[in-house]
Amino acid sequence: MDVSKQGENGNVYSTAGDGRITHAHADGERPGKGGLNVQNGERIQLENGEEFSGENARKGEKILNGNLVPDEEEISIRYASENISNSVDSSQDSNCSLNENGDKMATSEFSEIVLEKGEVNVEEERDNEPPMTGKQDEIQINPPENDVSGEDIAVISKTNGDVVQIIRPHSQLPKPEAPRGIMNSSPLEDENSHQVQRSRSLPEKASVDMPSIGKFIREKSNSFSAAIAKRLSSLKERENEDSKPYSNVTEFNLSGLKVTVKFKNNGNDDIDNGKKFVLKGRISFFTRSNCRDCSAVRSFFRERGLRFVEINIDVYPMREKELIERTGSSSVPQIFFNEKLFGGLVALNSLRNCGMFEQRLKEMLERKCPDDAPAPPVYGFDDPEEEHTDQMVGIIRVLRQRLPIQDRLMKMKIVKNCFAGSEMVEVIIQHLDCGRKKAIEVGKQLARKHFIHHVFGENEFEDGNHFYRFLEHEPFIPKCFNFRGSINDSEPKSAAMVSQRLAKIMSAILESYASEDRRHLDYLGISNSEEFRRYVNLAQDLHRVNILALSADEKMTLFLNLHNAMVIHAVIRIGHPGGVVDRKVFYSDFQYLVGGHPYSLTTIKNGILRSNRRPPYSLVKPFGAGDKRLELAFPKVNPLIHFGLCNGTRSSPTVRFYTSQGVEAELRRATREFFQSDGMEVDLAKRTVYLSGVIKWFSADFGQEKEILKWVLNYLDATKSGLLTHLLGDGGPINIVYKNYDWAVNS
Numbered sequence: 001m002d003v004s005k006q007g008e009n010g011n012v013y014s015t016a017g018d019g020r021i022t023h024a025h026a027d028g029e030r031p032g033k034g035g036l037n038v039q040n041g042e043r044i045q046l047e048n049g050e051e052f053s054g055e056n057a058r059k060g061e062k063i064l065n066g067n068l069v070p071d072e073e074e075i076s077i078r079y080a081s082e083n084i085s086n087s088v089d090s091s092q093d094s095n096c097s098l099n100e101n102g103d104k105m106a107t108s109e110f111s112e113i114v115l116e117k118g119e120v121n122v123e124e125e126r127d128n129e130p131p132m133t134g135k136q137d138e139i140q141i142n143p144p145e146n147d148v149s150g151e152d153i154a155v156i157s158k159t160n161g162d163v164v165q166i167i168r169p170h171s172q173l174p175k176p177e178a179p180r181g182i183m184n185s186s187p188l189e190d191e192n193s194h195q196v197q198r199s200r201s202l203p204e205k206a207s208v209d210m211p212s213i214g215k216f217i218r219e220k221s222n223s224f225s226a227a228i229a230k231r232l233s234s235l236k237e238r239e240n241e242d243s244k245p246y247s248n249v250t251e252f253n254l255s256g257l258k259v260t261v262k263f264k265n266n267g268n269d270d271i272d273n274g275k276k277f278v279l280k281g282r283i284s285f286f287t288r289s290n291c292r293d294c295s296a297v298r299s300f301f302r303e304r305g306l307r308f309v310e311i312n313i314d315v316y317p318m319r320e321k322e323l324i325e326r327t328g329s330s331s332v333p334q335i336f337f338n339e340k341l342f343g344g345l346v347a348l349n350s351l352r353n354c355g356m357f358e359q360r361l362k363e364m365l366e367r368k369c370p371d372d373a374p375a376p377p378v379y380g381f382d383d384p385e386e387e388h389t390d391q392m393v394g395i396i397r398v399l400r401q402r403l404p405i406q407d408r409l410m411k412m413k414i415v416k417n418c419f420a421g422s423e424m425v426e427v428i429i430q431h432l433d434c435g436r437k438k439a440i441e442v443g444k445q446l447a448r449k450h451f452i453h454h455v456f457g458e459n460e461f462e463d464g465n466h467f468y469r470f471l472e473h474e475p476f477i478p479k480c481f482n483f484r485g486s487i488n489d490s491e492p493k494s495a496a497m498v499s500q501r502l503a504k505i506m507s508a509i510l511e512s513y514a515s516e517d518r519r520h521l522d523y524l525g526i527s528n529s530e531e532f533r534r535y536v537n538l539a540q541d542l543h544r545v546n547i548l549a550l551s552a553d554e555k556m557t558l559f560l561n562l563h564n565a566m567v568i569h570a571v572i573r574i575g576h577p578g579g580v581v582d583r584k585v586f587y588s589d590f591q592y593l594v595g596g597h598p599y600s601l602t603t604i605k606n607g608i609l610r611s612n613r614r615p616p617y618s619l620v621k622p623f624g625a626g627d628k629r630l631e632l633a634f635p636k637v638n639p640l641i642h643f644g645l646c647n648g649t650r651s652s653p654t655v656r657f658y659t660s661q662g663v664e665a666e667l668r669r670a671t672r673e674f675f676q677s678d679g680m681e682v683d684l685a686k687r688t689v690y691l692s693g694v695i696k697w698f699s700a701d702f703g704q705e706k707e708i709l710k711w712v713l714n715y716l717d718a719t720k721s722g723l724l725t726h727l728l729g730d731g732g733p734i735n736i737v738y739k740n741y742d743w744a745v746n747s
Contacts, residue, residue: 281365283308284374285335286323289315289507290659293345294333298511300348309376310512314504315531318383322374337364339373379530382537393489395431395442396451400470402427410467415455417473421466424452436463449492450544450596457628471543471596480593481573482539495545495595496660498538499558503657505535506565510655518654523747527572535565539592547595547632555632556609557660560644563604564655566592567648570601576648576745583743587647597629601647608633609641616697637701639711640667642694643674651692651742653679672715680712682723687734689724693741705736 283301287294287310301308313320313332320330327334327341335342342348342364351357403419421443428439443461446452453474454460455467471477472487509531513522526532542562550558570590577586591598599608606615607622612633614621623630644667646655653674658666674692681690689709695702702708709728713721727734 279306279361279365280368281338282369282373283335283337283365284311284376285309285333286311286313286319286374288313288332289504289511291332295511297333297335297345297348300352309374311374311377312508312531314501315508315534316377316383319377326374336374337361338367338369340364377530380533382534389490391491392442392446392449392451395428396446396489398431399424399427399446402431405469405473408467410455415467415469416475418455418467418469421461421463421468424468425463451487453596457626471593474598476591476598477593479589479591480598481569481590482536482542482592484540488540488543492544492546493541495547495550495558496554498541498545499550499554499561499660502535502538502565503557503561503659505531505538506561506568506657509535509568510657514655518656519650520746521568521655523568523571523745526568532572536569539565539569542592542594543596545595551660552634553663554660556634556638556641557658557663559604559608560641560663561657562592562594562599563601563609564646564657566590566601566604567646568655571648571745571747577743599629603629605641605645609645610637610698610701611635613637613700638667639698639701640664640671642698642701643667643671643679646746648745649742650744650746651739652694652746655746668715675712675715676717676720680716680720682720682727684723684726687727687732688737689727689734690737690739693738696738706734709734709736 283306285294285297285308287298289312298308298310311319311323313323313330323332323334324330326336331344333344335344335348348357351360403423405417405419407414407416408418408420409415424443425436425439428434428442429436432439432442434442440461440463443452443463447454447461447468450471452461452468452470455469459466461468470487472483477483509526509529510518510521512531513525513529514520547555547558570586574586574590577583587601589600591600593599602615603622606613607629612621612623612630623633643653644656644658646652653670656666656670679692682688683690691708691712695708699705699708702711706728709724713724713728716724
């Protein structure tokens with residue numbers, strides 16, 4: 001049952017059983033007795049039979065003494081909906097309601113409350129009223145919010161069999177505005193209002209359709225990608241409008257992200273009067289290693305950002321014949337624009353000085369490169385070379401098949417993979433059908449060509465119970481990184497020729513993958529280059545070369561270049577050492593097979609170049625007594641070698657490769673560059689000389705400290721030489737401080 005209450009100002013409120021206010025009148029006014037019939041919330045029918053829509057319902061009302069008076073006796077609005085708002089609990093009993101104290105009260109199935117002096121009239125539900133359906137659960141009409149006559153029409157809703165009658169406050173009273181998202185916009189609201197429809201709670205049985213996290217991320221990603229694409233598309237337009245000089249780097253900011261876009265130059269783009277044109281052709285030029293003119297041409301193209309194809313005939317010797325056919329000579333550099341010969345450095349400088357280079361370049365390269373232009377070098381293919389098979393290869397192959405290879409006990413030691421000299425002699429006699437003396441002579445020839453070695457290096461070859469092993473069975477072979485599965489059985493090449501070719505290939509690598517000052521190397525680029533692949537193949541020719549046939553300068557050149565090349569190879573293969581323990585592996589365990597013997601970075605530097613002297617912080621010499629490699633050690637130490645050897649660190653001298661014709665002069669130049677850069681500093685105020693740690697570690701090669709300073713004077717520039725001469729001449733004490741060594745890799 002609904003209950004009527006009286007407010008503080010004498011107003012009467014009609015409350016439902018749960019205490020909610022359902023009907024209110026300001027200042028004790030009463031509602032009219034007329035009625036309106038509403039069907040499905042669409043039309044309102046008056047008792048006289050006239051119909052009009054709910055939107056224009058107030059046209060049939062009159063204003064009398066400021067109050068809204070309907071034309072008819074009674075207004076009756078019926079709703080077929082079951083819920084008028086979300087606050088009504090449909091699960092409550094239709095025959096029970098709660099009073100103000102929360103007690104249950106019995107009510108009729110359908111009631112109408114008229115607030116007049118507390119009088120309540122109950123009207124039974126008509127029998128012929130159609131039953132409610134699920135579709136009628138929604139509110140059928142939305143009564144107009146504003147009443148121009150002063151009052152709102154009462155709205156009656158049927159909830160659980162009860163009729164709830166609501167009368168809105170007087171229209172001229174202050175009315176609060178609903179915040180955004182609370183109410184649905186009605187037809188009478190202002191068109192400019194933007195109210196968001198409030199979400200409604202769903203029944204418990206209804207399935208909740210919420211967007212998944214994946215869908216949310218995709219939507220955000222699409223919006224973010226669209227923002228980036230839109231930003232990128234506007235970059236070129238902004239560049240044209242920008243009055244700043246042209247730049248190939250553009251920066252822009254997005255929310256929470258800084259994006260730097262660098263337009264990649266396709267290598268054939270140039271600038272002509274502020275306009276960019278695309279070169280479709282190809283620039284090719286023939287070069288040689290250690291050529292100054294070739295270096296100048298290379299630098300010119302790099303500064304212009306032009307892509308070019310370099311054909312180094314020292315790396316690709318078979319291309320020299322093509323160079324002669326195209327130009328009529330073997331001189332370099334020779335530049336080609338597509339298939340047309342442009343000329344050398346002189347022609348390039350002439351066009352550059354007259355300002356016609358860009359125009360000529362555009363004219364010659366505006367079309368695609370034809371097939372008859374010089375072809376770029378192809379990776380993975382070696383030039384065909386005439387290789388002569390060693391005369392002893394046939395014999396050695398028979399020995400490898402017939403000799404019993406066993407582990408034997410000799411001098412209280414187990415010697416692995418060896419055979420006896422007498423066994424080898426018997427096999428040779430059977431194979432060559434010769435006498436024993438001839439077979440012994442053949443065995444000595446095999447030993448001199450490094451096919452076999454005595455297990456302890458005691459003799460060349462003798463008949464009897466002496467044990468030998470093949471070169472590929474030596475215990476040091478697994479540490480040799482120029483050994484690739486088998487020994488090179490070809491006729492050994494000249495050591496001087498192998499050394500010269502090694503220097504040319506490594507110089508070509510530096511020209512392409514080193515910085516201008518040669519202090520930093522691109523090891524990744526080197527490892528993927530065709531030049532390095534050819535170097536690795538060339539290193540196999542060192543297996544059985546005869547180093548004893550080299551002169552002193554040729555031997556010096558070979559081991560200097562071999563040391564620097566092995567450092568690059570070691571950094572690529574095993575990585576640069578990070579600590580003291582790793583340095584031992586790097587400098588001692590990374591080896592090459594050269595002339596039938598293993599050589600590490602330590603044995604080359606301290607054993608060969610430093611006359612078999614002990615390395616720093618070591619008590620053992622590289623070569624022991626009876627070592628065959630002692631024959632190659634230099635009788636006297638040249639201190640300049642310390643500034644010609646690079647160990648792959650930032651504090652070491654720059655990497656370079658030498659020629660046998662001018663190795664001494666090239667070493668002096670390398671020493672001068674080392675001391676003139678950061679190898680030595682003089683502080684006149686503190687009377688202190690700062691030297692590299694290399695001089696401290698190998699002080700035995702330089703002499704006493706004062707002798708070191710006098711020796712350094714020969715390789716200083718005028719400024720440092722003057723300061724040091726002043727310190728040495730005044731007779732005062734001089735402090736020598738050695739700098740900290742930077743062991744970081746020079747990449």
